[in-house]
Amino acid sequence: MSKIPLKAKTDLLSMTPDDLHLALSRHFSDRGQPDYRAGQVKSWLYQGLVNHFSEMTNLPLEERKALESAFEIDQPTPKMVQVSQDSTVKHLWTLKDGELIESVLIPTDRRLTLCISSQAGCAMACTFCATGWGGFKRQLTAGEIVGQYRASQRWANKDGCGPITNIVFMGMGEPLANQRSLPNSLTILNQGYRIGARRITVSTVGFVPGIISLAKRPEQFGLALSLHSPVSKLREELIPLEKQFPLADVLQAIDDFKRDKGRRVTLEYTMIRGINDDLDLVHSLGDIALRFNAFVNLIPFNPIPQNEWKATEPERILEFANRLKSRGVSVAVRETRGRDIDAACGQLKAHAMNNG
Numbered sequence: 001m002s003k004i005p006l007k008a009k010t011d012l013l014s015m016t017p018d019d020l021h022l023a024l025s026r027h028f029s030d031r032g033q034p035d036y037r038a039g040q041v042k043s044w045l046y047q048g049l050v051n052h053f054s055e056m057t058n059l060p061l062e063e064r065k066a067l068e069s070a071f072e073i074d075q076p077t078p079k080m081v082q083v084s085q086d087s088t089v090k091h092l093w094t095l096k097d098g099e100l101i102e103s104v105l106i107p108t109d110r111r112l113t114l115c116i117s118s119q120a121g122c123a124m125a126c127t128f129c130a131t132g133w134g135g136f137k138r139q140l141t142a143g144e145i146v147g148q149y150r151a152s153q154r155w156a157n158k159d160g161c162g163p164i165t166n167i168v169f170m171g172m173g174e175p176l177a178n179q180r181s182l183p184n185s186l187t188i189l190n191q192g193y194r195i196g197a198r199r200i201t202v203s204t205v206g207f208v209p210g211i212i213s214l215a216k217r218p219e220q221f222g223l224a225l226s227l228h229s230p231v232s233k234l235r236e237e238l239i240p241l242e243k244q245f246p247l248a249d250v251l252q253a254i255d256d257f258k259r260d261k262g263r264r265v266t267l268e269y270t271m272i273r274g275i276n277d278d279l280d281l282v283h284s285l286g287d288i289a290l291r292f293n294a295f296v297n298l299i300p301f302n303p304i305p306q307n308e309w310k311a312t313e314p315e316r317i318l319e320f321a322n323r324l325k326s327r328g329v330s331v332a333v334r335e336t337r338g339r340d341i342d343a344a345c346g347q348l349k350a351h352a353m354n355n356g
């Protein structure tokens, strides 16, 4: 007997607010219901952050059941949460097919920043990154990307941490290599969940076509380049994508982004002892920073199990920073957060897998 495949339900979290409104309006119109029902569902999703149609209590029971048969809310479920002594919170989420992804909540004085994943695993194979060593599994849907925000905000509400103010795409994956879902996820976070575009930053290791696409968007999303070396040859050892998109091309794309958006770009520089912390590199790093009037973040390397690398000594990092400053570069040494909870990208997933 041949099986008739079940029709996949449409995931409401993956739709842009406009598409969501259209789909819900059609659904309710087909059922002879007033159009305002679409608005009710939207506010349950965007403001109420509900995960089940049964929670939409101002809709008649019949309508909640009908929504359940037509649509789904494909929300990642929490597998593990770790809270650091410095209040950094790392979540490991399970997706519908069992893949695991991570996100990190980072509270600071005036901000609550959420770092989210854009892919399950990553194909970029950066040698300093635990996720890179694990290989690529699949692209996330837009719903799985924004689902991390929804679930983290629910967690923050319960914990009294207040609203998430900033989102950075610096978790697992190269966000600009997920062109199927990244554009919609940005639209949904900005227009649906009302996170200002200037408070959302996309971080890339230099995926040039993605930088060009981001520059074409009308909104003012931020861009961070994971530079990690100002010299192409050394960069290639850290970021294999350098072979496909050499530094000169990446810097040209950043130039264009800055010209089109008028926004200051951030350069991320992870400092690894004896690898990319030679003081001779400061000059060329400074040149790149001055070319874009970029802000430079120096980040002490968070060791990973896959190699023996260590973080650069604090005094050397300070020396790097001071030399950059003396050339007029805006620079900060990023505080290492969540050291006690596997907070670097890919570490919590590795930990969970090693421990079953």
Ligand code: SF4
Pocket: 122, 123, 124, 125, 126, 129, 130, 131, 132, 133, 171, 172, 173, 174, 205, 345
């Ligand atoms: S640093 Fe980012 S782009 Fe590189 S392997 Fe890790 S997750 Fe992928």
